[in-house]
Amino acid sequence: MPQQVSRVVVRFAGDSGDGMQLTGNRLGADSARQGNDIVTLPDFPAEIRAPQGSLGGVSSFQVHFADRDIVTPGEDLDVLVAMNPAALKVHLSALRRGGVVVTDTAEYTRRNLAHAGYEHNPLEDGSLDAWQVVALDLTAITTTAVKEFGLGRKATARTRNMLALGLISWLYSRDLSPTLAWLRDKFAGNPAVRDANIAALNAGWNYGENTETFSVRYEVAPATLPTGRYRQISGNQAMALGLMTAARLAGLQLYLGAYPITPASDLLHELSRRKSFGVLTFQAEDEIAAVGAALGASFGGSLGVCTTSGPGFTLKQEMINLAVMTELPLVVVDVQRAGPSTGMPTKTEQSDLLQALWGRNGESPVPVIAASSPSDCFAAAVDACRIALEHRTPVVVLSDAYLANGSEPWLVPDLASMRPIDPKFATAPNSEDGTFLPYERDPITLDRPWAIPGTPGLEHRLGGLEKLDGKGDISYAPDNHDRMTRLRADRIARIPVPDARLDDPSGAARVAVVGWGSTWGSITAAVQRVRELGRPIAQIHLRHLNPLPANLGDLLHRYERVIVPEINLGQLATVLRARYLVDAQPWNRLRGLPLSVSELTEHLIATLEEADRD
Amino acid sequence: MTDPHALVGGLAGVPLALEPLTRKSFTSDQEVRWCPGCGDYAVLNAVQALLPELGIARENTVVISGIGCSSRFPYYVNSYGLHSIHGRALTIATGLAMTRPDLAIMVATGDGDALSIGGNHLVHALRRNINLTVVLFNNRIYGLTKGQFSPTSELGKVTKSSPMGSVDVPLNAVSLALGSEATFVARSIDSDRAHLTSVLRAAFEHRGSSLVEVYQNCPIFNDGAWDDLTNPGGDGLIKLEHGEPIVTASGATGVVRDPATGELTLAPVAEVGLDAVLRHDAHRTDPTFAFALSRLTDSGRMRQSPVGIFRDVDRPAFDDLARQQIATEIGHNGPVSPDDDAEAATDEALQALLTGDDTWVLD
Numbered sequence: 001m002p003q004q005v006s007r008v009v010v011r012f013a014g015d016s017g018d019g020m021q022l023t024g025n026r027l028g029a030d031s032a033r034q035g036n037d038i039v040t041l042p043d044f045p046a047e048i049r050a051p052q053g054s055l056g057g058v059s060s061f062q063v064h065f066a067d068r069d070i071v072t073p074g075e076d077l078d079v080l081v082a083m084n085p086a087a088l089k090v091h092l093s094a095l096r097r098g099g100v101v102v103t104d105t106a107e108y109t110r111r112n113l114a115h116a117g118y119e120h121n122p123l124e125d126g127s128l129d130a131w132q133v134v135a136l137d138l139t140a141i142t143t144t145a146v147k148e149f150g151l152g153r154k155a156t157a158r159t160r161n162m163l164a165l166g167l168i169s170w171l172y173s174r175d176l177s178p179t180l181a182w183l184r185d186k187f188a189g190n191p192a193v194r195d196a197n198i199a200a201l202n203a204g205w206n207y208g209e210n211t212e213t214f215s216v217r218y219e220v221a222p223a224t225l226p227t228g229r230y231r232q233i234s235g236n237q238a239m240a241l242g243l244m245t246a247a248r249l250a251g252l253q254l255y256l257g258a259y260p261i262t263p264a265s266d267l268l269h270e271l272s273r274r275k276s277f278g279v280l281t282f283q284a285e286d287e288i289a290a291v292g293a294a295l296g297a298s299f300g301g302s303l304g305v306c307t308t309s310g311p312g313f314t315l316k317q318e319m320i321n322l323a324v325m326t327e328l329p330l331v332v333v334d335v336q337r338a339g340p341s342t343g344m345p346t347k348t349e350q351s352d353l354l355q356a357l358w359g360r361n362g363e364s365p366v367p368v369i370a371a372s373s374p375s376d377c378f379a380a381a382v383d384a385c386r387i388a389l390e391h392r393t394p395v396v397v398l399s400d401a402y403l404a405n406g407s408e409p410w411l412v413p414d415l416a417s418m419r420p421i422d423p424k425f426a427t428a429p430n431s432e433d434g435t436f437l438p439y440e441r442d443p444i445t446l447d448r449p450w451a452i453p454g455t456p457g458l459e460h461r462l463g464g465l466e467k468l469d470g471k472g473d474i475s476y477a478p479d480n481h482d483r484m485t486r487l488r489a490d491r492i493a494r495i496p497v498p499d500a501r502l503d504d505p506s507g508a509a510r511v512a513v514v515g516w517g518s519t520w521g522s523i524t525a526a527v528q529r530v531r532e533l534g535r536p537i538a539q540i541h542l543r544h545l546n547p548l549p550a551n552l553g554d555l556l557h558r559y560e561r562v563i564v565p566e567i568n569l570g571q572l573a574t575v576l577r578a579r580y581l582v583d584a585q586p587w588n589r590l591r592g593l594p595l596s597v598s599e600l601t602e603h604l605i606a607t608l609e610e611a612d613r614d
Numbered sequence: 615m616t617d618p619h620a621l622v623g624g625l626a627g628v629p630l631a632l633e634p635l636t637r638k639s640f641t642s643d644q645e646v647r648w649c650p651g652c653g654d655y656a657v658l659n660a661v662q663a664l665l666p667e668l669g670i671a672r673e674n675t676v677v678i679s680g681i682g683c684s685s686r687f688p689y690y691v692n693s694y695g696l697h698s699i700h701g702r703a704l705t706i707a708t709g710l711a712m713t714r715p716d717l718a719i720m721v722a723t724g725d726g727d728a729l730s731i732g733g734n735h736l737v738h739a740l741r742r743n744i745n746l747t748v749v750l751f752n753n754r755i756y757g758l759t760k761g762q763f764s765p766t767s768e769l770g771k772v773t774k775s776s777p778m779g780s781v782d783v784p785l786n787a788v789s790l791a792l793g794s795e796a797t798f799v800a801r802s803i804d805s806d807r808a809h810l811t812s813v814l815r816a817a818f819e820h821r822g823s824s825l826v827e828v829y830q831n832c833p834i835f836n837d838g839a840w841d842d843l844t845n846p847g848g849d850g851l852i853k854l855e856h857g858e859p860i861v862t863a864s865g866a867t868g869v870v871r872d873p874a875t876g877e878l879t880l881a882p883v884a885e886v887g888l889d890a891v892l893r894h895d896a897h898r899t900d901p902t903f904a905f906a907l908s909r910l911t912d913s914g915r916m917r918q919s920p921v922g923i924f925r926d927v928d929r930p931a932f933d934d935l936a937r938q939q940i941a942t943e944i945g946h947n948g949p950v951s952p953d954d955d956a957e958a959a960t961d962e963a964l965q966a967l968l969t970g971d972d973t974w975v976l977d
Contacts, residue, residue: 227975253713257709275943277963288705290705292705292709294709302709302713412969453694453717461694461697462696464697
């Protein structure tokens with residue numbers, strides 16, 4: 001009888017070419033199909049193929065699956081699959097005491113051990129006694145299992161990941177059929193590779209079944225999530241679908257200007273495949289051309305979007321400012337990564353907030369929206385496009401490497417029930433003398449009318465020079481500049497955003513935790529743990545960073561202490577302190593990874609205890 | 615059924631004006647703010663006179679510029695316009711051209727704007743062959759920022775930022791354009807209105823990227839830069855006319871090929887005879903000849919330079935190709951019968967994409 005467990009964290013780690021990302025993805029997909037909730041965390045080096053067996057070349061993929069709603073990829077590993085000594089060296093510290101480590105003995109050569117910095121073979125020197133070590137010659141087992149398909153040595157080695165997946169699938173009673181179907185489909189054109197992978201997967205399962213490698217098997221029951229149709233989705237996929245959906249809701253062509261940059265390139269790849277939906281993509285010569293082309297498309301009445309990451313975002317600022325001055329729609333997606341400069345391109349961070357808010361010359365107000373989970377990238381994209389089109393403004397959407405590549409089950413949205421977006425193109429003059437005033441203001445929103453080229457009678461010129469209020473001519477008049485600066489600020493401040501949602505179930509909390517973006521999962525999990533200990537604590541998570549929710553100041557002032565956990569050095573904390581005169585306390589870790597739930601939990605409990613003593 | 619009056623080439627797809635337009639139709643209410651004697655006036659006048667002759671609707675005409683004196687151009691043309699940021703006009707024009715085949719797009723740019731800060735965009739716009747016309751005002755100086763040397767200034771140029779003389783070697787815009795795979799490359803000069811107009815017309819009518827470099831005088835910071843080309847008695851302009859012998863304005867000097875090296879040189883026609891003078895062919899697919907002609911331009915004090923259309927060849931335009939791919943794919947949105955509402959079919963297809971092909975139901 002398999003033993004029931006509530007949740008499991010598995011990490012696959014190996015060389016960049018060992019197929020760890022794919023293996024983890026499949027375990028996640030199979031688990032989601034069994035009704036578990038899942039959260040995944042890919043982690044890989046920037047090098048496509050780092051030196052084999054080296055510490056720097058280790059790529060990993062973590063899967064957290066559970067019988068309940070989970071919000072993080074998990075921390076203490078239950079299982080580590082380490083394909084070589086380097087992977088063991090890098091990841092062993094994350095494995096809980098007593099956890100299972102599966103590794104390939106064939107890889108423990110003198111050379112590989114030296115590469116990994118082991119003086120002695122850890123499989124033999126007793127240094128792994130605290131864990132359940134399953135040391136198998138995966139290479140030999142795989143070679144035997146796939147021999148009949150006539151693959152070369154290299155191709156044979158590449159099926160080791162399926163053997164490992166089969167073994168872990170048996171251990172946790174995972175249904176193999178979705179992955180079998182996936183293999184048949186993916187390698188339909190290459191029967192030898194297809195059959196070898198299937199054989200390796202089955203061999204792994206059978207190895208678990210027929211040997212007494214594991215003393216016990218586990219089961220994870222389905223989770224109780226809202227009913228409906230689900231699919232698995234990554235942040236970048238959800239973002240791309242959100243942009244397409246927004247264009248459809250607005251009845252406009254989606255135009256993407258982009259330049260390849262990690263971790264945003266998948267947005268360009270995804271949208272380049274959507275020509276049948278009329279999506280026009282442009283791989284520009286550089287980041288500036290990408291955003292310029294997107295603004296040009298917007299000027300012509302399309303939904304102009306560009307997607308990038310930190311360094312590219314920096315290069316786009318001047319063009320974003322032109323969109324501020326000309327009051328044209330533009331959506332800029334910044335999939336943040338660890339900086340500064342080139343930083344760590346494949347690692348996550350949320351350190352572009354202040355750049356998004358204030359990184360341009362002059363007073364340059366721009367709405368900023370942050371996604372909080374991989375599937376939430378969809379709604380964030382739709383929201384951003386709606387604001388950009390309806391209010392004629394550039395909008396920045398902040399995602400990050402963790403959201404972009406992480407995945408989770410997603411309740412498929414119903415297109416028919418989504419509110420249309422109205423770009424409200426101007427078609428007639430708007431002044432008494434029959435001329436068109438491009439900077440005439442709507443009395444409520446203060447937004448200007450948007451007339452696109454091809455509209456007879458409304459010909460006008462836009463530009464980056466200061467505009468005369470109303471008429472839009474160039475103006476250097478002192479008072480006009482003061483007025484226009486305030487108008488630009490006011491109209492963005494007037495954009496309606498939903499109130500911040502306060503999560504304070506007991507109503508007795510004295511400490512509030514405020515976050516934004518991808519830290520939602522870590523903060524939520526830490527808050528849950530604190531509450532499970534019987535300590536009340538409040539949580540607020542922000543989607544809109546500009547304008548901020550109207551009720552936020554009042555909420556913050558209700559609490560004795562406000563903690564702001566961020567993967568930066570306190571950027572939101574800076575904003576909250578400046579804006580609300582609240583003593584917001586930053587808590588920051590920048591490791592290129594999601595915030596550690598246990599570390600944050602400890603910090604929150606310490607803060608609560610401090611508050612009790614005061 | 616094609617409209618017999620529909621425009622072709624660079625203006626294909628742009629709606630015709632419903633009533634005859636005049637120069638005045640394209641003159642905006644803005645006061646022109648260039649210095650007296652600036653060469654930009656000549657280009658503005660030529661463009662405002664040419665646009666109504668093209669027969670296109672005013673509302674479908676767009677002028678986009680960057681930063682610099684010449685980049686004020688859009689304000690003075692009564693059509694749609696965008697005065698953008700330094701060096702980036704071509705990027706904006708690219709997005710506009712890709713999404714709006716019904717617009718005639720002109721980009722106004724200067725030597726600093728197009729060849730310094732915007733050099734990369736110029737190279738790639740020409741390489742892609744996007745359907746638009748670039749007018750590059752070359753006065754060999756930075757005017758708006760008050761007189762620094764530019765990427766076309768001659769070596770040794772003394773300016774505020776180069777008091778001992780510039781040590782920068784100048785760039786030849788026509789050579790650069792030809793090296794960038796441009797399909798239409800021409801040069802004209804502000805002092806010859808008829809020539810300027812004919813070159814601009816050919817540029818607008820060419821499908822793909824057209825580059826027209828205009829030698830333009832800056833009376834304040836670089837007065838007389840082109841005088842040696844146009845001086846009475848001077849004979850520095852080498853006229854390029856397709857099919858005609860390549861000779862200077864007076865006809866006294868012609869372009870010949872050195873039999874030993876294959877290089878092009880100038881020789882007195884009286885000595886070599888008109889038969890030895892090369893005839894111009896702007897339509898050669900290979901750009902070698904056009905490039906060799908472009909090298910006859912002086913890089914220092916400007917005493918000789920070819921003007922006219924160096925190259926005018928057909929190659930599919932980037933934006934046409936991009937739209938064709940979409941037109942091809944758009945029919946693949948699942949089985950759409952003639953009775954189906956196309957809109958509904960797209961909604962259905964998008965819902966199917968949102969759903970994906972790997973779902974599970976929790977009930």
